Amino acid sequence: xxxxxxxxxxxxxxxxxxxxxxxxxxxxxxxxxxxxxxxxxxxxxxxxxxxxxxxxxxxxxxxxxxxxxxxxxxxxxxxxxxxxxxxxxxxxxxxxxxxxxxxxxxxxxxxxxxxxxxxxxxxxxxxxxxxxxxxxxxxxxxxxxxxxxxxxxxxxxxxxxxxxxxxxxxxxxxxxxxxxxxxxxxxxxxxxxxxxxxxxxxxxxxxxxxxxxxxxxxxxxxxxxxxxxxxxxxxxxxxxxxxxxxxxxxxxxxxxxxxxxxxxxxxxxxxxxxxxxxxxxxxxxxxxxxxxxxxxxxxxxxxxxxxxxxxxxxxxxxxxxxxxxxxxxxxxxxxxxxxxxxxxxxxxxxxxxxxxxxxxxxxxxxxxxxxxxxxxxxxxxxxxxxxxxxxxxxxxxxxxxxxxxxxxxxxxxxxxxxxxxxxxxxxxxxxxxxxxxxxxxxxx
Amino acid sequence: xxxxxxxxxxxxxxxxxxxxxxxxxxxxxxxxxxxxxxxxxxxxxxxxxxxxxxxxxxxxxxxxxxxxxxxxxxxxxxxxxxxxxxxxxxxxxxxxxxxxxxxxxxxxxxxxxxxxxxxxxxxxxxxxxxxxxxxxxxxxxxxxxxxxxxxxxxxxxxxxxxxxxxxxxxxxxxxxxxxxxxxxxxxxxxxxxxxxxxxxxxxxxxxxxxxxxxxxxxxxxxxxxxxxxxxxxxxxxxxxxxxxxxxxxxxxxxxxxxxxxxxxxxxxxxxxxxxxxxxxxxxxxxxxxxxxxxxxxxxxxxxxxxxxxxx
Numbered sequence: 001x002x003x004x005x006x007x008x009x010x011x012x013x014x015x016x017x018x019x020x021x022x023x024x025x026x027x028x029x030x031x032x033x034x035x036x037x038x039x040x041x042x043x044x045x046x047x048x049x050x051x052x053x054x055x056x057x058x059x060x061x062x063x064x065x066x067x068x069x070x071x072x073x074x075x076x077x078x079x080x081x082x083x084x085x086x087x088x089x090x091x092x093x094x095x096x097x098x099x100x101x102x103x104x105x106x107x108x109x110x111x112x113x114x115x116x117x118x119x120x121x122x123x124x125x126x127x128x129x130x131x132x133x134x135x136x137x138x139x140x141x142x143x144x145x146x147x148x149x150x151x152x153x154x155x156x157x158x159x160x161x162x163x164x165x166x167x168x169x170x171x172x173x174x175x176x177x178x179x180x181x182x183x184x185x186x187x188x189x190x191x192x193x194x195x196x197x198x199x200x201x202x203x204x205x206x207x208x209x210x211x212x213x214x215x216x217x218x219x220x221x222x223x224x225x226x227x228x229x230x231x232x233x234x235x236x237x238x239x240x241x242x243x244x245x246x247x248x249x250x251x252x253x254x255x256x257x258x259x260x261x262x263x264x265x266x267x268x269x270x271x272x273x274x275x276x277x278x279x280x281x282x283x284x285x286x287x288x289x290x291x292x293x294x295x296x297x298x299x300x301x302x303x304x305x306x307x308x309x310x311x312x313x314x315x316x317x318x319x320x321x322x323x324x325x326x327x328x329x330x331x332x333x334x335x336x337x338x339x340x341x342x343x344x345x346x347x348x349x350x351x352x353x354x355x356x357x358x359x360x361x362x363x364x365x366x367x368x369x370x371x372x373x374x375x376x377x378x379x380x381x382x383x384x385x386x387x388x389x390x391x392x393x394x395x396x397x398x399x400x401x402x403x404x405x406x407x408x409x410x411x412x413x414x415x416x417x418x419x420x421x422x423x424x425x426x427x428x429x430x431x432x433x434x435x436x437x438x439x440x441x442x443x444x
Numbered sequence: 445x446x447x448x449x450x451x452x453x454x455x456x457x458x459x460x461x462x463x464x465x466x467x468x469x470x471x472x473x474x475x476x477x478x479x480x481x482x483x484x485x486x487x488x489x490x491x492x493x494x495x496x497x498x499x500x501x502x503x504x505x506x507x508x509x510x511x512x513x514x515x516x517x518x519x520x521x522x523x524x525x526x527x528x529x530x531x532x533x534x535x536x537x538x539x540x541x542x543x544x545x546x547x548x549x550x551x552x553x554x555x556x557x558x559x560x561x562x563x564x565x566x567x568x569x570x571x572x573x574x575x576x577x578x579x580x581x582x583x584x585x586x587x588x589x590x591x592x593x594x595x596x597x598x599x600x601x602x603x604x605x606x607x608x609x610x611x612x613x614x615x616x617x618x619x620x621x622x623x624x625x626x627x628x629x630x631x632x633x634x635x636x637x638x639x640x641x642x643x644x645x646x647x648x649x650x651x652x653x654x655x656x657x658x659x660x661x662x663x664x665x666x667x668x669x670x671x672x673x674x675x676x677x678x679x680x681x682x683x684x685x686x687x688x689x690x691x692x693x694x695x696x697x698x699x700x701x702x703x704x705x706x707x708x709x710x711x712x713x714x715x716x717x718x719x720x721x722x723x724x725x726x727x728x729x730x731x732x733x734x735x736x737x738x739x740x741x742x743x744x745x746x747x748x749x750x751x752x753x754x755x
Contacts, residue, residue, distance in 0.1 A: 183510075191559075191636060201531065201635045208510065212529045213636030215556070222527065230507065234514045234708040240671040258671025259513070275674065281611075281661055285575040287512065313612055317577055321628045324533040325511070329574030331611050331664075395513075397575075397666045407608050407658030412543075415726035417652055422733040429737030430744040437748025 038150065038231035039080045039109055041139045042068070042224075044124070045157035047087035050189075051126035052158075055216055060158050060189050061126045063217040068121045071224045072114050076232040082109030082142055083120060086135040086157075087128030100163035102128050103135040109142050132161040132168040132199075140175050140182065150181045150238060152209075152231045154224065158189035160199045169202035170387060173291060176207045177263055177390035181238045185209040185227050187220065206291050208324065208393070239395060244270030249305065249373040257400045263391035264288065266380045274398055276334050277369045283399040285329035286315075288378045291393060292386050299379040300326045304372055312372065318379075325395075326378075333403035334370070374398075508534035508641065512575060512622055513668065514708040520544075520647040520715075530554075530564065531635040534625045538645045539663075539711040542607035542618040543654050543720035547583065547646045550625050553595045556637040560591050564630035568600045573619035573664025578602055586628070598625070604650040607719050608658025618718040619664025620711040647714075655724030663718040668707035 050061040058066075068083075075081060083106050090102040106120040136153065143151045161168045176182045184207040186200035191213030204211040210227075214220045239261040245252035252271040264270050276282050286302045299318035303311055315328035376394060408414065416422075508526035509515035515535035518524050524536050540546045550568055554560065567586045570578045583599025600623075602616055609615035623643060 188636060194633070197633070197635060210510065210529060210532050211636045212638075215559075215638060219638060226507065226527070230510075233507075234509070235706065236514050236708050237668060237670045240673065242671070242673060254674035256672050256674050257667055258669045259667065260671045283574060283664070283666070285666060287575060315574070315576060322626070322630070323628075324626070327512070327571060327575035327577075329572075329576050331574060333611055398671060399662075399667050402661030404608055404611075404660045405658060407656065409657045412607075412652075412655035412657050412724050412726055413722070414657065415655075415724070415730045416733060417655075417726045417729045422729060422736060425733035425737035426740045429740035432737075433741035433744025433746075434748050436741070437745040440745075440749060 037078055037080045038152070039082070039143055040152045040154065040228050040231050041082040041084055041109060041142055042071075043084045043086060043135050043139050043153055043155045044068070044121075045087060045130055045155075045159065045189075046085045046124050046126050047128050047130045047157075047159055047162075048126055049130075049159050054189070058217065059126070061124065063189070063220060064156055065121055065124070066217055067221040067224050069118055070221045071228055072112065072117050072121075074225055075112055075114070076229060079112075079228060079232045080110050081107070081112045081117070081228070082139075083107035083117065084135060084139050084142065085124060086132065087126075087130055088124055090128035099129045100131045101134055103131060103138050105138070105142055109144070129162040130157060130159045131163045132157065132203075133163065133166055133171040136168060136171055136175060136184070136203075140178075140180070143180075150183060150231065150236065152227070153182065153184045154187065154227050155184055155200070155203065156187045156189065156220075156224075157200070158196070159193075160195045167199075167202075169199060169206050172203045173206040173387070174390060176291070176393070181261075183207050183209045186211045187214050187223060188212070189214050189220075191215070208289060208291065242272070242396075244272050244376065244394075246270065249273065249309075249375075252373065254371070255374075255396075255398050257398050260396045260398070262376075262394040262396065264376065264378060264394045265388050265391040266294075266378065266382060268391065269375060269377045270394070272374045272376070272396065272398075273371050274374060274400075275369050275371050276332075276400065278334050279403055281331055281333040281401050281403040282372065283329065283331045283397075283401065284315075284374055285327060285397045286376050287325040287327040287395045288376075288380070289325045289393040289395070290323055290380065293382060294386070295381045295383070296320050298323075298326060298381070300328055301375075301377045301379075302328050302330055303375040303377075304330055304332050305375060306370065306372060309373075329397075332372075505536075508536060508625075508643075509709060511535055512537075512571070512666075512709065515622055517709065517711055518643070518645050520546075521645060523642065523644045526641045526643075528639055528641055529635075530556075530560075530627055530630060530637045530639055532626065534641060534643075535709075536623045536625075536643055536645075537620050537709050537711050538623070538647075539665075539714050539718075540602070540605050540616070540618060540621050540647055541714045541716055541718050541720040542605050542659075543650050543656065543724070544647050544714075545601065545604050545650045546621060547599065547601045548623050548643065549583070549600075549646070550598045550623075550641060550643040551595055552589070552598070552625075553640045553642075554589070554593065554637070555640055558592065559634075559637055560631075561633045562591050562631040564589050564627045564634060566596050566598055567626065567628045568598045569624040570600055570602060571622040571624065572616055573621070573666055575622070575666075576614055578614075578616050578621070604654045607656045608660060617660060617664050618720070619660075620666070620709075649720070652725035652729070655720075655726050659719050663713075665711060668710050 044064055051059050054060040054063045084103060085106055086103045088104055090099045107117050139153050172184050184203050186204045188196050188200045190196050201211040212223050239259040242253050242260045242262055244262050249271045252273045254273045254275065262270060274282055284302060286300065288300045297320045299316065301314065301316040304313040306312055313330040313332040315330040317326055317328040319326050504522060505516035505524045507516055508528060510533065512535060515537035516524055518536050518538040520539055522538060526534055528534055548568055548570060552566055565586060565588045572578050580600035581603055582601030585598060585600040587596050587598050589596035605616045605618055609617055625641065
């Protein structure tokens with residue numbers, strides 16, 4: 001019985017030892033400025049071809065007007081909406097400079113007075129040409145100065161650019177690269193037209209938007225509403241634009257936790273610095289977006305280097321085929337690294353009688369923050385015809401969190417499981433009981 | 445924030461542990477072990493299905509995101525729908541806790557009226573909270589749809605999520621998981637045609653065999669906040685840098701703006717906490733072993749002492 005009691009006591013002791021709670025200190029969120037209202041600009045093609053018959057006795061223009069009215073009716077309060085036309089005013093037959101600058105803002109970006117907006121749309125008459133590039137540039141201007149929120153342009157057209165070059169796809173890419181967060185969604189009313197489809201899907205790809213081949217007026221309405229709602233419902237803080245250093249880590253920008261955006265050309269390296277405190281873990285993720293036609297196989301690599309250029313961690317990913325982005329990430333706890341430089345420093349000081357200054361700094365670094373270097377590289381390639389500049393969009397997320405607790409045992413709480421430990425414990429108990437019994441027999 | 449709650453919850457539960465464990469161990473000894481074990485493995489999964497699948501309407505989005513940061517958020521075991529177009533990249537995010545097996549299924553229904561010109565290949569990619577691509581160990585993640593197919597079904601089963609992994613390993617860890625669904629090969633003419641998509645996530649406890657030790661400092665849920673550059677002069681002191689980092693911790697846990705608007709793409713902590721809770725059937729096995737050992741000790745003692753008692 002004594003052994004039984006002792007076992008019970010031991011077990012209770014084990015349980016008591018396990019009831020050690022984890023501790024954590026409260027942290028306060030820092031205040032942030034409130035969000036700008038989401039802004040959407042609808043760019044409608046009012047070129048001559050929009051007067052062609054679409055479905056059920058409607059012209060394309062009628063279908064677009066119907067869709068616009070329904071979308072304006074259901075517009076969320078928070079959205080600032082603008083409407084711009086292309087090809088609405090030019091009456092001439094010959095395409096000239098004037099025809100290629102024929103784009104007008106018929107409703108300014110802002111809170112929408114529904115009746116007025118509808119009136120403006122109702123008055124539109126199809127005429128003119130399709131200067132998409134010009135309209136896109138103007139539409140971006142309409143959004144006005146700096147805003148940290150996203151801007152969305154929804155382009156509805158039945159024809160391709162009539163005033164190129166420049167190709168509207170390249171214009172869209174340039175606009176998106178100008179440091180503002182721009183998404184262009186395109187809706188094509190003539191899905192069977194190869195040129196229109198190619199151009200519109202290219203514009204969408206260049207800005208991370210979507211292309212829709214509109215089948216009928218119902219789909220046009222639904223899709224338009226969906227795209228406008230998306231800007232209202234989806235709250236995303238625009239990443240901070242940053243420019244990574246090209247070849248020297250010392251000159252790289254020092255990043256805190258958060259999301260950053262940059263541009264990187266094909267095959268380029270970019271460096272960023274991050275400060276990592278003891279007991280913290282660095283987490284970094286990077287996405288490189290393929291915003292233009294690229295060769296079939298591609299890759300991205302994210303490396304973490306210390307001051308001496310030693311690699312501490314890396315993430316890499318390769319892919320092939322159609323993609324929007326390719327991403328990878330890494331995590332690196334500060335504690336893991338402390339042991340290495342320390343060992344080096346010890347080795348150095350024991351070799352020479354007087355410690356060298358470099359050895360000293362190595363020793364001092366223990367327990368202090370270290371500034372680490374993130375290297376983002378990509379292995380995209382493209383046919384020669386594809387423009388290289390501006391570079392492809394890079395999104396870099398940096399998180400600094402508490403480092404993980406390394407487990408003392410791979411099993412949860414070091415607990416056993418299965419028949420082997422069960423039998424082992426039973427046999428151990430039996431042997432202990434027999435031995436104790438024998439001992440009692442001999443000495444009692 | 446979430447980390448504290450988990451810790452507190454775990455501590456509260458731990459205080460009740462010895463009694464529960466002993467009671468359960470007694471059950472094991474009485475020969476009901478297999479029944480108890482089986483029940484225990486099933487109940488948590490069943491509960492999750494009930495709560496996350498239907499109860500919360502917010503867990504059933506009718507839109508998909510367009511990227512990692514605006515991914516539509518699903519529950520652990522949730523369902524999402526979307527009306528989209530061929531060629532679009534659709535994103536959803538969902539949480540997975542340690543010790544759980546997650547599966548993603550998607551059904552794409554084509555809504556064009558025979559307009560598609562050729563076969564297309566559809567694919568599910570699952571990325572973890574660090575945007576590392578995670579392997580699909582089960583299910584058909586890449587499926588070719590014939591030109592006249594009316595729908596295509598995809599699936600992807602992830603590896604069991606570990607509670608801890610070495611930093612340089614690519615093992616799945618608790619946190620957000622991102623589902624990307626798209627057509628990876630398609631005839632160019634078919635771009636933009638309408639489809640409707642249903643995506644379903646299923647998360648269940650992997651059982652005691654996968655109960656592991658260790659815990660992350662924070663789940664792999666990336667911050668939704670924009671970054672701020674450290675210009676050097678303003679925050680040269682260590683204290684400020686510390687404060688900044690502490691702030692980022694809170695940011696990662698608090699998925700709302702100051703106006704109380706929820707950021708897109710930020711997953712919520714699962715019901716059982718990110719670490720999957722302290723319970724596993726390992727407690728039963730271990731306690732059962734201890735009790736069997738104790739009984740065997742008593743038995744052995746009695747048998748050896750027996751002759752003496754009789755004599």
